[in-house]
Amino acid sequence: MQPLQITAHLIGAFSSHHPIALDSLIADRWAKAHDYPPAALEERIPPHAEMPLLLHPLGMHHASEAHLIIQGHETIHWARKSWDVRMLALFGKSARVKADGRYKAYYMPLRRTIPAGMLLTWWCVGDAAEIAWLLSTVAYLGHKRSSGHGRVGTWSVEPWPEDWSLLRPGDDGALIPTRPLPPELAPAGWMSLRTCRRTYPYYRQDGAELLAVPPAPEILAEEW
Amino acid sequence: MSTIEQALTFSPRTPLSVERPKYWSDLANIEYVVRVTLRSPYVHAKQVVNNTSLFMTEKLFDPEDPQMPAIYVPCITGNSLRHAFRFALFTLTGRLLGADGAALESLAEPALHYLLAGGNMGKGTATLDVAGYREICRLFPWVSLFGGGLGQDILPGKLDASFGYLCCEENVWRIAKLSSAMGDYAAQCHPANDYLERLVLTKPDPRRSALAPHLMRPEEYEAFDATRNRSAKENEESGEDDPRALAFYQAIASGARFVWTVGGSFLTPMEHSMIICGLYTMAHYHRLGAKRGSGHGVVDLDVVGATGDIKPVQEMMATVDRQEELNDRIRQEWATPYVDHVRTNAAEILDILAKVKDPAKKQGKKGNAAEESGPESEPQDAEE
Numbered sequence: 100m101q102p103l104q105i106t107a108h109l110i111g112a113f114s115s116h117h118p119i120a121l122d123s124l125i126a127d128r129w130a131k132a133h134d135y136p137p138a139a140l141e142e143r144i145p146p147h148a149e150m151p152l153l154l155h156p157l158g159m160h161h162a163s164e165a166h167l168i169i170q171g172h173e174t175i176h177w178a179r180k181s182w183d184v185r186m187l188a189l190f191g192k193s194a195r196v197k198a199d200g201r202y203k204a205y206y207m208p209l210r211r212t213i214p215a216g217m218l219l220t221w222w223c224v225g226d227a228a229e230i231a232w233l234l235s236t237v238a239y240l241g242h243k244r245s246s247g248h249g250r251v252g253t254w255s256v257e258p259w260p261e262d263w264s265l266l267r268p269g270d271d272g273a274l275i276p277t278r279p280l281p282p283e284l285a286p287a288g289w290m291s292l293r294t295c296r297r298t299y300p301y302y303r304q305d306g307a308e309l310l311a312v313p314p315a316p317e318i319l320a321e322e323w
Numbered sequence: 324m325s326t327i328e329q330a331l332t333f334s335p336r337t338p339l340s341v342e343r344p345k346y347w348s349d350l351a352n353i354e355y356v357v358r359v360t361l362r363s364p365y366v367h368a369k370q371v372v373n374n375t376s377l378f379m380t381e382k383l384f385d386p387e388d389p390q391m392p393a394i395y396v397p398c399i400t401g402n403s404l405r406h407a408f409r410f411a412l413f414t415l416t417g418r419l420l421g422a423d424g425a426a427l428e429s430l431a432e433p434a435l436h437y438l439l440a441g442g443n444m445g446k447g448t449a450t451l452d453v454a455g456y457r458e459i460c461r462l463f464p465w466v467s468l469f470g471g472g473l474g475q476d477i478l479p480g481k482l483d484a485s486f487g488y489l490c491c492e493e494n495v496w497r498i499a500k501l502s503s504a505m506g507d508y509a510a511q512c513h514p515a516n517d518y519l520e521r522l523v524l525t526k527p528d529p530r531r532s533a534l535a536p537h538l539m540r541p542e543e544y545e546a547f548d549a550t551r552n553r554s555a556k557e558n559e560e561s562g563e564d565d566p567r568a569l570a571f572y573q574a575i576a577s578g579a580r581f582v583w584t585v586g587g588s589f590l591t592p593m594e595h596s597m598i599i600c601g602l603y604t605m606a607h608y609h610r611l612g613a614k615r616g617s618g619h620g621v622v623d624l625d626v627v628g629a630t631g632d633i634k635p636v637q638e639m640m641a642t643v644d645r646q647e648e649l650n651d652r653i654r655q656e657w658a659t660p661y662v663d664h665v666r667t668n669a670a671e672i673l674d675i676l677a678k679v680k681d682p683a684k685k686q687g688k689k690g691n692a693a694e695e696s697g698p699e700s701e702p703q704d705a706e707e
Contacts (some may be wrong), residue, residue, distance in 0.1 A: 247401025
C-alpha cells in the first residue's frame with residue numbers, strides 16, 4: 100500500500116448534500132463486484148479488512164473526503180411524469196391516467212455544484228491497482244447519478260509523496276483534517292465539527308459521534 | 324499488493340492495463356456512445372417565461388480559465404432520455420409478451436406500472452428476501468436494470484444515462500472525453516446559441532372547424548357560437564383561455580447533433596442485451612422531447628462508440644466500415660438474449676403480473692391502486 104492522490108475530472112456538475120467519501124465509494128463498488136444484494140433487502144457491510152485501503156486502529160480507513168473548490172452552483176429541475184396515454188393505449192386501457200400517490204407527477208429542484216476546474220480530489224493509502232479497477236466502474240458521482248448528474252470524464256490515480264488521507268497541511272502550514280476524525284487525531288483546537296459516523300456506511304446514524312471534519316469548501320462565486 | 328510509480332489515468336468503464344483483482348467477475352462494465360442527429364426541431368422545456376418555453380440549459384464554466392463567467396449551454400437531461408429509453412424498452416417488452424395484445428388487455432393498471440417503472444415489490448411494510456429478489460430479477464430483468472421499490476426503500480438500478488451534450492464550440496472539451504471522433508466533430512461546430520431557434524405554435528380550437536356544428540351538442544355549439552367573435556380581452560375577462568393564443572418555444576434546430584452515453588456497471592449479459600434492445604427500439608420510434616405529435620424531435624440514433632469490456636463490440640467496431648453495418652451486427656448479436664428470454668418466459672411473467680389486481684376496482688376507493696398490491700401480495704379475485 101502506498102499514499103495516493105485520486106482525482107476525478109468531471110464533465111458536468113454534481114449534486115450532493117454531503118461530502119463524497121472515498122472509502123464509501125470504494126466499499127460500494129466492492130460490494131457490487133461481489134454481487135451483494137441491494138441494501139434495502141439485506142444490509143451487508145463490506146468487511147473493512149477486505150478493502151484495498153489501509154485500516155486505521157481507530158476503526159476508519161486512510162481515505163479522505165472529496166476536496167474541492169466550488170466555482171458556482173445552479174438549481175435545475177427534474178420532472179417525473181405520470182405514464183401517459185400512449186402507454187395505456189398500448190394495452191387497450193382507457194385514457195384515464197392515474198397521477199396520484201406513487202404515480203404523482205413531480206417537478207423537483209435539484210441544486211448542483213460546479214467545482215473549480217471540474218476537479219474533485221481525494222487522498223488515501225491503499226492498493227493502487229485495485230482502487231483503480233474499482234473506480235473504473237464509477238462513471239457518475241453524487242445524487243441522481245443514473246440520470247447523468249456528476250459525470251466523470253477521467254480518473255487519475257497517482258502516487259503521492261505524503262500521506263494526506265487523515266490530515267494535510269493547509270495554506271498556512273497548519274494541519275487540517277481531510278476526513279472525519281476522532282478528537283484524539285484532530286489538530287488541537289479544531290472547531291469544525293459534525294455528528295457523523297467515522298466509517299462507512301455514512302448514511303446510517305447509529306454510531307454517530309461528534310467528529311472533527313474538514314473545513315467547508317471555498318466558494319469562488321455564488322450565483323443563483 | 325501492487326504499487327505504481329506513475330499516474331494511472333483512465334476513463335470510466337475502460338479495462339485497465341494493471342493487474343485485475345482476483346475477485347473480479349465476468350459482469351460487464353460497458354457504455355455506448357450514441358450520436359443523436361436532429362431531423363426536426365427538438366423541444367425540451369426548462370421553464371416558461373411569459374408565454375415562451377425556454378430550452379433546457381446547463382451552467383458551465385471553462386475549467387481551463389476559472390475567471391471566465393459562467394455560460395449556459397443547451398442540453399437534453401439524462402432524466403428525459405432515460406424516460407424515452409425506458410418507454411421504448413417497455414413498448415418492446417409489451418409487444419413481446421403478448422403477440423396479439425389480448426393477454427395484456429386483461430392486466431390491471433398497477434401491473435403495467437409495475438412493468439414500466441421497474442416495479443414495487445410489495446406493500447409499505449413488505450419485506451422481500453434476497454432469493455425472492457434474485458428470482459424476480461431473473462424473470463423481470465428490467466427491475467435490476469431500472470431499479471424499483473420495496474415499501475419505503477429504493478432498490479437501485481444499474482442503468483446510467485448521461486445528459487445529451489450538444490455538439491457545439493463550448494462543449495468540445497467535454498465531448499472529447501466521451502468520444503474522440505465526436506470531439507473532432509464538435510470542434511468544427513458553431514457556438515451553442517447558433518443552434519437555438521424560436522418556434523411559434525398556435526393553439527388549435529376544434530370548435531372552429533367546419534365539422535363542429537355536426538359533432539357538438541346543439542346547446543354547446545350555440546353557446547360557443549354566441550362567443551366566437553369575442554376579442555381576446557373579452558375572453559380573458561370571462562376567464563376562458565383564448566383559443567387563438569400563440570405559444571413560443573425555444574428549440575434546437577434540425578441538423579444539430581447531441582452526444583449521449585448509456586451503459587452500466589456490473590451488467591449481466593441479459594441486462595446488456597436489454598440496453599441494446601432499448602437503444603434500437605428507441606431508434607425505431609425516433610421521436611424524443613416535447614411536441615412529438617406535431618413532428619418535433621425526430622432524431623436519428625447511431626451507436627458510434629463503445630467502451631468497456633465487451634470485446635466483441637470493440638472488435639466489430641475495428642472491422643466494420645459502415646455505420647449501418649455496425650448497427651446491424653450489434654443488434655443481431657446482442658439483442659437476441661433479451662427477446663428470447665421474454666418470449667420463452669412470457670407465460671410465467673404474465674402469470675405473475677395477473678396476480679397484481681387493482682384494489683380501486685374492488686373496493687371502489689380512489690387513490691393509488693398499486694399501493695396495496697404487488698407481485699408478492701396474495702392473488703385477489705377480481706370478481707369479488
